[in-house]
Amino acid sequence: VFFSFNNVMNVGRQVSFIGLMAWGMTMIIICGGIDLSVGKMTALLSVIMASIITHYSSTYFGVALAIIVSIFLGVFIGFLKGWIIGALNIPPFIATLAFYSILAGGALTFTSGTVIFGLESDFFKWIGNGKYIGVPISFMIMILFLIITYIIMRKTKLGYYTYSIGANERAATLSGINVLRYKLYIYIYANFLVAIAAILMTSRVNSGQPLLGTGLELKTIAAVCIGGTSLFGGVGSIIGTFYGVILIGILNNGLNILGVSSFIQEIVIGITI
Numbered sequence: 001v002f003f004s005f006n007n008v009m010n011v012g013r014q015v016s017f018i019g020l021m022a023w024g025m026t027m028i029i030i031c032g033g034i035d036l037s038v039g040k041m042t043a044l045l046s047v048i049m050a051s052i053i054t055h056y057s058s059t060y061f062g063v064a065l066a067i068i069v070s071i072f073l074g075v076f077i078g079f080l081k082g083w084i085i086g087a088l089n090i091p092p093f094i095a096t097l098a099f100y101s102i103l104a105g106g107a108l109t110f111t112s113g114t115v116i117f118g119l120e121s122d123f124f125k126w127i128g129n130g131k132y133i134g135v136p137i138s139f140m141i142m143i144l145f146l147i148i149t150y151i152i153m154r155k156t157k158l159g160y161y162t163y164s165i166g167a168n169e170r171a172a173t174l175s176g177i178n179v180l181r182y183k184l185y186i187y188i189y190a191n192f193l194v195a196i197a198a199i200l201m202t203s204r205v206n207s208g209q210p211l212l213g214t215g216l217e218l219k220t221i222a223a224v225c226i227g228g229t230s231l232f233g234g235v236g237s238i239i240g241t242f243y244g245v246i247l248i249g250i251l252n253n254g255l256n257i258l259g260v261s262s263f264i265q266e267i268v269i270g271i272t273i
Helices: 005-030 038-055 060-086 092-111 120-131 139-156 157-167 169-176 179-205 216-226 239-256 261-273
Strands: none
Touching: 005 139, 005 157, 005 179, 005 216, 005 239, 038 060, 038 092, 038 179, 038 216, 060 092, 060 120, 060 169, 060 179, 120 139, 120 169, 139 157, 139 179, 139 239, 157 169, 157 179, 216 239, 216 261, 239 261
């Protein structure tokens, strides 16, 4: 069962959400930062999307608007994080911990703690649940952004400067690198990927949930660390993170097939980290 094509694709679908967040998180950690708020950001975007879709009776216009608004908010929140960390020199841990609380409270306030149902758009359901030639759409999107992020990190100035800033921010500044600008780019791109993951997750559960994504920030950071990225910055790779994401997916899937309790699975993941 484990080595069947269907199960391999099932693993791919399960890790696609963590994978998308992990690509951006890798860039953030390599540049010497952290983002503790990606899970709560997913929840806020989820309820906003669901609200828009239900308001427009699940029409194509409503779905398109919900996706556009989600991406815009993701980029804007990423900009705010990058600006607060870079311009105000607030430690990333503190800044993103504050966003964790703000976004969590925003999601619960927006819905009064309730789940938004009534997403009747077949197209929106297809985004997170559909397949093409047997491969989940969400997995294909994850791989697409894996390739894009790999190219950014290995072939562009942004990638080189990400490593430079993480290795020695002072030296990077003295070398003429505009550290604030590139931190903005990094946080904007990473939160753009969180918005894409939020779209897929909301589509997958076909509802807006104010608690969606709870704990995902820890799993995302775990995948990045297992993949060899240093929390001290300057060291890491997207391919290593890919291996970390797949390892977590395989462990969860294999233990599910063996009938191991979800409580025990958390222990196994902790031992692996």
